[in-house]
Structure formats: C-alpha cells, structure tokens
Amino acid sequence: EAIAYGLDAPFDVDYHDSVGSTNDRARELAATGARDVVVVADEQTASRGRLDREWVSPPGGVWLSVVLRPEAPPAHAPAYTLAMAVAVARACRETGVDARIKWPNDVLVGDSRETETEPAERGGRKLCGILTEMEGEADRVSWLVVGVGLNANVDPADLPASADATSLLAERGEPVDRRVLVQRILEEFDALTDDLRGAVDAWEEYADTVGRRVRVDTPGGVVEGDAVGIEFPGALVVDTGAETVRVTAGDCEHLRP
Ligand code: BTN
Numbered sequence: 001e002a003i004a005y006g007l008d009a010p011f012d013v014d015y016h017d018s019v020g021s022t023n024d025r026a027r028e029l030a031a032t033g034a035r036d037v038v039v040v041a042d043e044q045t046a047s048r049g050r051l052d053r054e055w056v057s058p059p060g061g062v063w064l065s066v067v068l069r070p071e072a073p074p075a076h077a078p079a080y081t082l083a084m085a086v087a088v089a090r091a092c093r094e095t096g097v098d099a100r101i102k103w104p105n106d107v108l109v110g111d112s113r114e115t116e117t118e119p120a121e122r123g124g125r126k127l128c129g130i131l132t133e134m135e136g137e138a139d140r141v142s143w144l145v146v147g148v149g150l151n152a153n154v155d156p157a158d159l160p161a162s163a164d165a166t167s168l169l170a171e172r173g174e175p176v177d178r179r180v181l182v183q184r185i186l187e188e189f190d191a192l193t194d195d196l197r198g199a200v201d202a203w204e205e206y207a208d209t210v211g212r213r214v215r216v217d218t219p220g221g222v223v224e225g226d227a228v229g230i231e232f233p234g235a236l237v238v239d240t241g242a243e244t245v246r247v248t249a250g251d252c253e254h255l256r257p
Pocket of ligand 1: 044047065
C-alpha cells in the first residue's frame with residue numbers, strides 16, 4: 001500500500017515511490033525555502049545513517065524526513081531529535097511493541113537489562129534510527145531536517161544481518177498499518193515540538209539509558225559511568241564516580257549493570 005494515500009498529517013506531504021534519500025530530498029526542499037513538509041518514501045536507494053554510516057532501507061519500512069524552520073538557536077537542535085524519538089516510541093507502543101530509547105535517539109525493543117546473553121545485553125534490538133541535519137547562523141536555525149528510518153513491516157530476512165536489528169513485523173508477527181503509524185508519529189512530533197523542554201522530560205520516561213551503566217564514545221574521549229538523567233537540550237548526565245559529566249555527542253553503549 002502507498003503510505004501517503006489518505007495521510008492526514010500536520011505537515012505537507014511530499015511522497016515518492018522511490019527516492020535516493022528522504023533526508024537529501026528534504027534538504028533540497030529546505031534550500032528552496034520549504035517548511036513544515038514531510039518527505040515520505042516507500043523505497044530509498046541511497047539512504048544515510050549517523051556518522052556517515054550506511055543505512056539499509058528494505059521494503060516495508062517507514063522512511064521519512066521532516067523539514068522545519070524553527071525560531072530556535074542551533075544549540076537546541078538535539079531537542080528536536082529527542083522529540084522525534086519520543087514520537088516514534090509512542091507510536092510503536094501503540095502497536096503493542098515495547099519500544100524504548102537509547103541515548104540519544106535509537107529506538108530499541110525491550111529492556112535488555114535482564115538479558116543474560118551477549119550481545120543483546122548491550123542495548124536490545126534496534127527498530128529505528130534518526131538522522132537530524134541542520135543549517136544555521138550562529139544564533140538561529142535556518143532549517144532543520146529530522147529523518148526517521150523505522151523498520152516497520154520489514155521482513156526479518158531483509159534486516160541487516162550484522163547489527164542487532166529488528167522490525168515491528170518481526171516483534172508482532174503481523175504487519176502494522178504504516179499510514180496510521182506515520183500519522184501518529186507526525187501528530188506526536190508536532191505536539192512535542194510545541195514544548196521542547198516538556199519533550200526532553202518525556203524522553204526520560206521512554207529511555208532505556210537512564211539508570212544504567214554506559215560507555216559513551218565522545219569526540220573528547222570515552223566516558224564510562226552511570227547514566228543519571230538527561231538535560232535540555234539533550235545532554236546525557238553521567239556519573240563516573242569521580243565526577244558528573246554532561247555528554248552532548250557520541251555513541252552510547254549500554255553495559256551490564
Ligand atoms: C542511524 O544511523 O541510526 C540513523 C538512520 C537514519 C535513517 C533515515 S531513513 C530516512 C532518512 N533518510 C536517510 O537517508 N536517512 C534517514
């Protein structure tokens with residue numbers, strides 16, 4: 001089914017059967033002045049992940065990118081990404097799947113804390129990744145693109161073999177209505193971005209990271225300790241035993257408690 005058919009989103013919809021990357025298309029639209037648009041595609045042929053990683057987009061997924069022009073400083077951009085993670089987690093929970101967030105913005109299934117086996121103990125299976133891109137001046141965002149890659153009705157056989165990936169289909173055993181899923185994600189995201197501080201607070205309710213031991217690979221070095229909270233606009237607060245560190249960027253690994 002075409003996802004965008006009958007979609008009643010709080011954004012204008014730019015739908016493609018196939019596109020290179022919804023983020024790239026969204027950036028093109030942003031460069032021409034677009035705002036409050038969502039690019040949705042059934043298939044992506046050149047999708048990108050965080051940190052220049054490859055992202056595979058098998059059939060059945062939800063691939064979308066929202067273009068915003070918020071009146072906000074660039075430093076607030078992480079809060080939009082956290083808001084999207086909350087929106088995705090909520091929409092996934094409505095399908096009956098126990099979605100949780102790994103800092104900053106991976107949506108995973110299940111709490112891995114009680115798992116005895118490796119490597120699932122490192123943080124559950126990944127359902128969704130988010131890639132936010134931005135252009136701005138020193139004090140104002142010009143545009144923001146928030147891209148969502150959600151393994152919705154992806155056949156388990158089509159999931160990337162190497163990573164601990166999963167899909168809503170794999171978890172539920174039956175497909176979801178992707179149009180409803182997309183609509184719920186966009187409605188939640190639209191509401192959450194009206195109150196970014198509230199969105200960051202909400203993030204903590206869905207977080208699998210807070211309250212556990214983590215190792216974060218940051219541009220400034222590795223930080224290991226207990227994740228104790230999140231701070232607006234998106235810093236993870238880590239108690240290393242020696243000091244309290246606020247981590248603003250990096251790759252987070254969940255450790256055995
Ligand atoms: C990650 O590395 O976890 C983030 C993955 C983000 C993938 C999505 S799919 C829709 C949008 N278009 C892209 O090219 N990437 C993002």
